[in-house]
Amino acid sequence: MNILNILQDIEQTDPEVYGRLDSRRSAMRQFSNLGKKLTVGGMALGLGTMFKKAYGQVTPASVISVLNFALLLEYLEAEFYRLALANVPFPNATAKQTFVIIEDHEQKHVKFLRAAISGAGGTPINSPKFDFSGAMGAGNGPFRAAFSNYPLFLAVSQTLEDTGVRAYKGQAPNLIGTGDVLEAALNIHSVEARHASKVRLMRRMMASSLRIKPWIVGMDSGIEGGAGGLVVANYAGEITTNQGGVEIFKIHPNVTFDIATESFDEPLSRGDVENLVKGFIVPGT
Amino acid sequence: MINPFTKATSKGNRQDDGLPENEQRRAFMRYAGASVAATALLASACSPDDTLNPQSGTRGARLGDTVKLGSGDFAVLNYAYALEQLEAAFYIQAINTGKISGDEFLLMVDIRDHEIAHREFFKKALGAMAIPALTPDFSSIDFSSRIGILSAAQAFEDLGVMAYNGAGRYLTTPIYLTLAGKIVSVEARHAAYIRELLVVNNFSNSVTPDFALDMAKKPSEVLSMAGKFIQEKFDLTGSGLM
Incomplete structure (x- = not known):
């Protein structure tokens, strides 16, 4: 900025x-x-x-509202990684260091957004309590092993980062004309994409799967089993190949269907994102 | 040489040769709700004495030529088109060196093709308002080693992220901002991946220490950094990007 x-x-x-x-x-x-x-x-x-x-x-309430929505997602990510660093059985120090870095970024994004909202005359929301099992506080949801099962942890991390990218992207038009505020949001958005890329690369190497790439292929999460089924909605729409009326598939001989989907990331609406993270948030907190 | 801009402008409309690309471009303009602005901006997309033909294949401009980006949102799109041309040309050359192998080769082929997709997207979306094909100058890049190629790739990707992040504030049409957002996160994915190939856990060492933000750069700053890789010169006068 x-x-x-x-x-x-x-x-x-x-x-x-x-x-x-x-x-x-x-x-x-x-x-x-x-x-x-x-x-x-x-x-x-x-x-x-x-x-x-x-x-x-x-300072338009809509701008404060967007920033508070971003703050909620940063609270969620920061707390997820804080707990992960304390609990996840990382296979080695290098893998753990990756998440020390990411956790540090999410904490800094929280600080940044809180300061920006307060300074602009708004009130930053407080962090709700989270249930990373995905059971809205019951603690027995489908992701309950995320902090004890390293591959599941990576899968949830990837999904949170990819979804964060989609969430920021979806809010950008609501910040059009806000200059520095928009630019700050974009500067966070691309950092979330860097995180997503790194976590995806770790999953590619761990699984030796060529279908898992630093970018999103089609609408595949690359996550196997039950957890894969639970994150389908997080990737819905990523398969599109039409961009603003221009068909990307075959726009050039090199541009296969996969390349067409990979080369553009897709936004999600605020409502969609709120639905996706609902299971992680304890209601009334 | 016939100047397609002049011809189209004198008719008060774009040429309609019935090609599918034209259909797609018009669809894009309709989608963006910008057809009126498009016609109005047609004249400013190119200087009056400019005889460069954007549709003339892979190379439309020459050493020493000055390229104007147009104005308003279209200047931003042309700016992005210029950067995507540069990135695509870089990866096409990088892949052909034979210095990148294994999994890195597989994923770098993907990156090359993403950049080609971005380049072709802007070319088609801008249609007659697109700047010409630019002439890269990669004489300062060391293509003889893996490290040389990856170092240049990192610089290009990080620059791309800074450029898109810095360009957002100049856009006034929501769909263009969304499209820029759809591309910049893919560039950031590339940047993080390339960084990892050079130094593990370096995926986001681009960020500021205080708030962990990527750094946006203004078009003038980006073009001065990218200038040594492009034979043509850019003139931002009247573009609104100063």
């Missing part, structure tokens, strides 16, 4: 922004002071504060 361009961005969409602030001069001074005083960790707060000062309370 290029925070130093924010006034310019606001000015482009709202030429009267400086009238809303005390004056351009004081706004700039305020801003450069922020840049000097705040640590890097405070910059998201600074960003939100600038929006709030410029617009009063009208």
Whole structure:
């Protein structure tokens, strides 16, 4: 996020922004002071504060809502990996280190989103309690072995990351025209895709399966057995080969059906994502 | 040389030669709700003295030519088209060196074909507004070793991610933003995979230390970094991407 361009961005969409602030001069001074005083960790707060000062309370509720939805998913991922690091029987230190890195990222995304929401005048949601067995708190759901069975853990991790990518992608149009906010969401979105790619590569090597790739083939999760059946909806729609009215399959001799599906990831709506993660969330918490 | 842009513009409409690609492009425009804007932007997609023909095969521009991207959302799409041309050309050459083998070869063939799919997508979607086929200059890349190829691949993929992430703010049409999002996450998957081939657990060492965000770059920054790999020059004047 290029925070130093924010006034310019606001000015482009709202030429009267400086009238809303005390004056351009004081706004700039305020801003450069922020840049000097705040640590890097405070910059998201600074960003939100600038929006709030410029617009009063009208940081659109829809934008805050999108950010809180993202925060819920980051809470979920962060807690999943925190528990995984404490419990999963990783086969070696290198494999564990992968998830130390990913867990660190998810925790940082939580911090970032909380700061951005607060600073923009919104209220960050608190984390609900999670049930990673997928039984909404009963603890006996189909994924109950995810922290004791390493292959199942990898399968759930892959599904969460791929679904996270789809969720952020689905929200991007709701942030159109928000400049730095959109860019920040995109900058998280691609990190989730990096995670997904790495976990998929680990699964490819573990299973020696050429059908599991760092990218999504068709609408296959590449997950065998009962768990595979449970994540079908997480991959629904990934098989599409028509992009904005352009058919990708055979658009060039090299572009097979699989290549056409792999080369574009598909979004999911907020409602779809909420349904997919519902089993992991304890209601009323 | 006949300039298809001028011809189409003087008629106040695009050429309609009845080809399937045209049908698909029009479908794309309808889908995007942008046919009016498309016609209006036609003239600005190319400078008046530009005689480059975007449909003339694999090579339409020459060393020293200046390429204008058009304006508005179409400038962003042409910008992406330029980068996808570059990536596809890179992987086509990389695969042909024989330096990549085994599982890495299988997956790099996939990556090459993804980039070709992206390139062809933009070409078809932009139709007559597309910039010409660009001429790559990979003389600074070491294609003689696996490490040289993978290092360049990592640079291209990370640059692609930064470019798409930085381009999102310039888009005003939701469907284009979604399409860019559909592509950038695939580029990020490539980037993470290539990084893993060089150093294990390096899949996301691209991110900022504070909040673990990928870093977006402005089009002007990206094009100055990518410039040494393309013989043509870009002129962003009037594109809205400055």
